[in-house]
Amino acid sequence: MHFLWLFYLPSLALESHAAGEGGLEFPTFDGKDRVQEINKKNYKQELRRHEMLCVLYHETLPQDKGLQKQFHMTEMVLELAAQVLEDRDIGFGLLDSRKNAKVAKKLGLEEEGSIYIFKDERVIEFDGELSADTLVEFLLDLLEDPVELISNSREQRAFEKMDEDIRLIGYFKGEESEHYKVFQEAAERFQPYIKFFATFDKAVAKHLTLKMNEIDFYEPFMEEPVTIPGKPNSEQEIVEFVSKHRRPTLRKLRSEDMFETWEDDMDGIHIVAFAEEEDPDGYEFLEILKEVARDNTNNPDLSIVWIDPDDFPLLTTYWEKTFKVDLFRPQIGVVNVTDADSVWMNIASDEALPSAEALEDWIEDVLSGKVNTEDDDDDVGYSDEDGEEEEDDDEDDVDDDDDDHYG
Numbered sequence: 214m215h216f217l218w219l220f221y222l223p224s225l226a227l228e229s230h231a232a233g234e235g236g237l238e239f240p241t242f243d244g245k246d247r248v249q250e251i252n253k254k255n256y257k258q259e260l261r262r263h264e265m266l267c268v269l270y271h272e273t274l275p276q277d278k279g280l281q282k283q284f285h286m287t288e289m290v291l292e293l294a295a296q297v298l299e300d301r302d303i304g305f306g307l308l309d310s311r312k313n314a315k316v317a318k319k320l321g322l323e324e325e326g327s328i329y330i331f332k333d334e335r336v337i338e339f340d341g342e343l344s345a346d347t348l349v350e351f352l353l354d355l356l357e358d359p360v361e362l363i364s365n366s367r368e369q370r371a372f373e374k375m376d377e378d379i380r381l382i383g384y385f386k387g388e389e390s391e392h393y394k395v396f397q398e399a400a401e402r403f404q405p406y407i408k409f410f411a412t413f414d415k416a417v418a419k420h421l422t423l424k425m426n427e428i429d430f431y432e433p434f435m436e437e438p439v440t441i442p443g444k445p446n447s448e449q450e451i452v453e454f455v456s457k458h459r460r461p462t463l464r465k466l467r468s469e470d471m472f473e474t475w476e477d478d479m480d481g482i483h484i485v486a487f488a489e490e491e492d493p494d495g496y497e498f499l500e501i502l503k504e505v506a507r508d509n510t511n512n513p514d515l516s517i518v519w520i521d522p523d524d525f526p527l528l529t530t531y532w533e534k535t536f537k538v539d540l541f542r543p544q545i546g547v548v549n550v551t552d553a554d555s556v557w558m559n560i561a562s563d564e565a566l567p568s569a570e571a572l573e574d575w576i577e578d579v580l581s582g583k584v585n586t587e588d589d590d591d592d593v594g595y596s597d598e599d600g601e602e603e604e605d606d607d608e609d610d611v612d613d614d615d616d617d618h619y620g
């Protein structure tokens with residue numbers, strides 16, 4: 214071993230990291246501009262020319278140097294995505310909300326700072342983390358067929374394991390089936406946020422207990438799907454069913470649609486659970502959370518957002534500071550989405566995690582308003598069943614909190 218290292222080290226040193234070794238070459242911006250200004254002269258042509266057009270709708274460039282830098286960084290995310298996806302048929306553009314207000318209006322753009330993707334006759338808003346990774350993944354998902362086929366038992370097992378996502382699966386006679394075509398049309402409306410699958414295979418359908426032309430809807434983390442009533446379904450029936458059921462009892466925050474999820478609050482609040490799936494405590498807590506979600510899946514007032522801090526390294530310190538919690542341990546709390554005020558269930562570090570019953574009691578207190586973000590100043594926090602007092606009784610004292618969580 215040592216001998217080999219000595220042998221290889223000099224050659225490693227000669228090749229710079231920037232050049233990279235074969236097989237792991239991260240793209241860096243090559244300096245070629247691929248993102249162009251979209252204006253009244255070129256927008257129709259750009260829409261026609263590409264399979265997809267990805268447009269950042271932005272405010273007029275500010276005078277402030279700092280803000281200009283910020284804008285430039287956003288622009289670079291688009292440039293890098295454009296470079297990486299150069300071989301795909303995607304156009305990239307910037308649209309100035311003041312300079313090209315008329316074009317924006319024609320295209321139906323509303324939210325400054327948002328990215329819109331034009332595909333066929335549809336406009337899809339990208340409501341995810343503005344990083345090149347997330348954007349590229351999103352665009353690649355959009356280029357794929359809206360419906361993925363499940364044709365054998367191996368694919369069917371993989372399908373059954375995807376329990377974090379909302380999924381639909383339908384059983385149809387074949388490609389030419391009119392009901393399958395209707396299903397495809399419906400799928401396009403939700404692509405890439407909600408995954409649509411289909412099978413033409415009798416054995417797969419039997420295993421998933423699907424009858425001909427039947428469509429099942431899988432809520433995340435639930436064991437049993439719900440069948441869309443009234444088969445064969447029209448496009449409108451499918452769209453309405455999905456729209457009505459798309460807010461699950463337990464959902465995972467994903468970088469590709471995190472802002473959309475956050476905007477979908479429950480009367481101004483979110484019940485948020487932090488748990489690292491790779492951590493034993495986090496994993497166990499998540500299992501308890503799933504149990505609670507399954508028991509309460511018919512409660513329309515309950516939707517818990519699960520955040521795995523591992524998925525959002527750039528936000529972890531911000532969350533710890535804002536919510537005053539230690540994210541190395543599982544946490545569940547209520548967050549007011551207006552002012553990010555929050556209150557957290559007291560989970561003692563040296564004790565077992567709360568049982569499903571204790572968690573359910575706490576959630577009940579949240580839904581009834583007994584536990585809320587407005588009372589925490591006068592210390593009417595939750596104390597759990599065995600009468601455990603909070604060690605840190607001054608929640609307003611930041612220093613105290615820090616001692617408690619990190620000391």
Ligand SMILES: *[C@@H]1O[C@H](CO)[C@@H](O)[C@H](O)[C@H]1NC(C)=O
Binds near residue numbers: 549550586
């Ligand atoms: C959230 O905070 C805002 C601003 O402090 C407050 O007006 C509102 O009542 C709070 N909402 C809830 C549900 O507690």
